[in-house]
Amino acid sequence: MNRLVQQMSSTPNRRRRPDPAAGEGSGAARGSNCKNITIMKLPRYGALSTRRDDVAMTTIRVHGWPVSTWTRTAAMTCIEKGAEYELVALDRFSPEHYALHPFGRMPVVEVGGLVLTETPAIACHLDECLGGPALQPEDxxxxxxxxxxxxxxxxxxxxxxxxxxxxxxxxxxxxxxxxxxxxxxxxxxxxxxxxxxxxxxxxxxxxxxxxxxxxxxxxxxxxxxxxxxxxxxxxxxxxxxxxxxxxxxxxx
The missing domain is CATH 1.20.1050.10 (Glutathione S-transferase Yfyf (Class Pi); Chain A, domain 2)
Known part of the structure; x- marks a missing residue:
């Protein structure tokens, strides 16, 4: 058994505040809570949909550089979920980049009419809103x-x-x-x-x-x-x- 799991299994089950840095809180919850992620809407995509069959029909655009470890994590998540994606090169720190991400970071992911930033939120959203094997444990x-x-x-x-x-x-x-x-x-x-x-x-x-x-x-x-x-x-x-x-x- 993994050592972190052993540690968690042996400690009392106390309630604690969610940790946004670890992708917890509204962005990491299971099920329909994936709609509560803080995001910016893309008007040209129309109405928001997080139904898995609807999301599967949309183009997923991953804005970033291949060398970025966080961009690679987002891309690997798409592949593990069985979803195709388009990698879009970013002109980093350009006005267009800041329009997508106010802190000028990568990746930025467009999916289902949403613009998602911050890799923990991105990865949890993709896992919960796409088909394929679950990447977050149930227990x-x-x-x-x-x-x-x-x-x-x-x-x-x-x-x-x-x-x-x-x-x-x-x-x-x-x-x-x-x-x-x-x-x-x-x-x-x-x-x-x-x-x-x-x-x-x-x-x-x-x-x-x-x-x-x-x-x-x-x-x-x-x-x-x-x-x-x-x-x-x-x-x-x-x-x-x-x-x-x-x-x-x-x-x-």
Missing amino acids: LPTRTAMRRWMSICADYVFHDVVRAIPRGRPASAEELAVARTALERVESLVGDGPFLAGDGLTLADLFLAPQIANAREKAPEVLDGLGAIAAWAAGIEARESFRRTAYDPASV
Whole structure:
């Protein structure tokens, strides 16, 4: 059993406030609550529909760069749900970009007449409003473990690994030390199963896999000796969603 699930299963079931940074709250709830995500409407798409058969007929546009770990997470989510999508290159920090995302981040996803921002909200919305296998566990301990992993990826791995390791030049000893410390902590939380939270693929796996791949691409030595991460990553990287979202580092 995954270590995060074990920890959650052994603690009392206390009510707590939802954690927006982990994709909790209105954007992470199950069922029809996916309509409560904070979004901007696209007038040209007409009336909002979150019926799965209606959404399946619309074009999903993922605005971002292939090299972006968050863009890759959104694209992998579409593929795992069996949905086709169009990757639209962003002119970053342009007026058009800020019109889609007021903080100039990526990805931005257009689906079903909505413009969605923030990857936890995007991923939960896609999971709940598209057909295909569910990517959020039904049972509370496993679902909470998934959300904890999503928060770990957003708050620690992205900042201390993805952003700490530079692109285009060798990483300094200090930068590698920051990334290695974070990765060793991730290693301590990865169990011996093929998935991070429970017995099946969840959004947690789709959050962490692009970040680990990013680190390996830029500084492969930073992952030396981290066997649990390597074993888990090998399974996720064999999936079609990971292979189809690969990019050529030389083109970055």
